[in-house]
Amino acid sequence: APDTSGTKRLNGETLQFVAGLLLIGLSLYLLISFVSFFITGSADQSIINSLDYEERLSEIRNYTGLRGAQLSNFFISDCFGYAAVCIPVFLMIAGFRLIHVGHFHLWKWFLALGFGMVWASVFLAFLEKSIGEFNFFCLGGTHGLRVTEWFYGQFGWPGTFLILLISAIIYLIYLSKQTIYWVRKIFSLGINTVKHPRHKKTEAPTGNNPEASE
Numbered sequence: 001a002p003d004t005s006g007t008k009r010l011n012g013e014t015l016q017f018v019a020g021l022l023l024i025g026l027s028l029y030l031l032i033s034f035v036s037f038f039i040t041g042s043a044d045q046s047i048i049n050s051l052d053y054e055e056r057l058s059e060i061r062n063y064t065g066l067r068g069a070q071l072s073n074f075f076i077s078d079c080f081g082y083a084a085v086c087i088p089v090f091l092m093i094a095g096f097r098l099i100h101v102g103h104f105h106l107w108k109w110f111l112a113l114g115f116g117m118v119w120a121s122v123f124l125a126f127l128e129k130s131i132g133e134f135n136f137f138c139l140g141g142t143h144g145l146r147v148t149e150w151f152y153g154q155f156g157w158p159g160t161f162l163i164l165l166i167s168a169i170i171y172l173i174y175l176s177k178q179t180i181y182w183v184r185k186i187f188s189l190g191i192n193t194v195k196h197p198r199h200k201k202t203e204a205p206t207g208n209n210p211e212a213s214e
Helices: 004-049 053-059 067-099 106-131 142-175 180-195
Strands: none
Touching: 004 053, 004 067, 053 067, 067 106, 067 142, 106 142, 142 180
């Protein structure tokens, strides 16, 4: 019987390469639609949300057309805000992995980008809620806004801030163990400052010193 193992391996590599190219193409399409949303999203939102949007295709200003406008509006406005950029970034990394360009650990990248996206979404919504609205959509998207409002109701502003701060430190520790060293150093500086506050140096008195002349 003829040896077909080489043919099967070739077909598998070909399918993997094609899948990788598709993922890279999709990630680039999403990136372009996201960037365009930041520029033209306010004008496109009213069209997308209308019932007759199919008849108003010529009015869509997003560079990637109607589908790009819908996708970007969903991922940015309805989901994660600016943090949604992590989605096409991961798709691109997965595509590079499939076509064997670079050495990427997909599981680590998935955890890093996934947690980073969720955290950034909540942080941006928290920032906007603390300072004020910046744009025609919530910076952290609907997801970030709802989570922030729930945190506010349960823990108030201080509790929400502490949750974000501690979770950010844990995230940075996951990315690099050097974070532990820097956190310890910051706490050590603070404790040393409290224990040993700086005093002004007292200058030695000038003139005749009766005790020194004896």
